[in-house]
Amino acid sequence: MAEFWAGVGEDFYQSFVEADRWKRYLDGLRVSFIVTLGALAIGIVLGILVAVVRTMHDQQKIGKVSGGLKILNVICEIYTTVIRGTPMMVQLLIMGFVIFASSRNLVGTAILALGINSGAYVSEIIRSGIMSIDPGQMEAGRSLGMGYTTVMKDIIIPQAVKNILPALGNELITLFKDTSLVTVIGLTDLTKVALQIQAKTYQAFMPLIGIALMYLVVVMILTWLLGILERRMRKSDRR
């Protein structure tokens, strides 16, 4: 028994302490965070754009849709269909080894790939949020002589975002966990660090369980923070 525990201790030492390896996990975690944040920013911007184009298109009266909007809507539909219809992993591989094969900026590539992926899902979330707002809000805004985009920006989107915050929070968490896939394009994220250390020490258990716990803790913290944000936003409703 003592031998077993000594073995565990040794594994732990090799996986985390020896040669200051714990610092490499932190570096990996930092890369995962950067990719998450970058992808989130791209995802939300893309998501809002696509959602607005698609609702704008759907809200026009039949036969009154302008040609430009029709084309934009088709592009947006193709985008969401392709992105949601192909695996994240394959998209990453295409980004890394086909489109940006010659680029050394792996972080940039990863952010772009994940951001474009996330945008497709975020757009559907935002679209559902926009559709959940009473049409009377748009009518009231337009009846005052404000343009469609002004009403969207000042009235509809802020209310929609409040409604969809839980779903957006889920997307953030999914996005963070999906960063482990960027390993396949050679970026040294948290997962890659574990694999590298495993290759050095021939120990799989400690590094992999270790990063699983790290992902878990981060997700739990994010969930907690989102809960606080949600409660705070709801409070402003009851003033």
Place this chain on the structure above:
Amino acid sequence: MTDAKALIRVEHLVKKFGENTVLNDISDHISEGEKVVIIGPSGSGKSTFLRCLNLLEIPTSGKIIFDGTDITSEKTDINQMRQQMGMVFQHFNLFPNKTVRKNITLAPVRTGRMNQEEANAEAEKLLDRVGLLDKADAYPSSLSGGQKQRIAIVRALAMHPKVMLFDEPTSALDPEMVGEVLNVMKELADDGMTMAVVTHEMGFAREVADRVMFVADGIIMEQGTPDDIFNHPKSGRLQEFLSKVL
């Protein structure tokens, strides 16, 4: 039809929803300063008629001419036109994510009519007039229905519209709050505002209207002074309608 003072002229207005013809070739006009009250059974098209006047509903055919401009024309900047036509809705449609002050000042500021200070001053002046100055920093969710509707009227007035359209402004209110909203509307009428009001408040129609329009089956079936309509109704439909609501 060529009355020079006509603020809104409606020419051969037709509105269909799919196969269903809601408005069937309506032509009429509303003169400057005139108070027109539109009554009729539910589903008769009276709200649709009102909503066509500021193009919240796009007419299937026909023309709406506002202050000399054909607003149904593709070339007309509809936002520009709507800035001169206030509208009050049955369900208030205040912006719940904005304070009362912001609700009122948003459109004047965003459309470039006033800067924020001017709009704030205007909002306070109007709020004071309807007795709700103390609610300027409240959110709509904390207000009663009657208060919300008075704020909605103020919001429309802040744009200095040439005409006010009311779409059943008291239908969603508790009975004890109807009076406060009607009082604001009466004051507005006394100030000479041009008004088109869809309502079930026959007392208001009698008291305020210059002209009462009875809309049924998608046409203006009968119209005239309140005395004509309420005391000497001609058509059977109107007599039947009045016997139910009075």
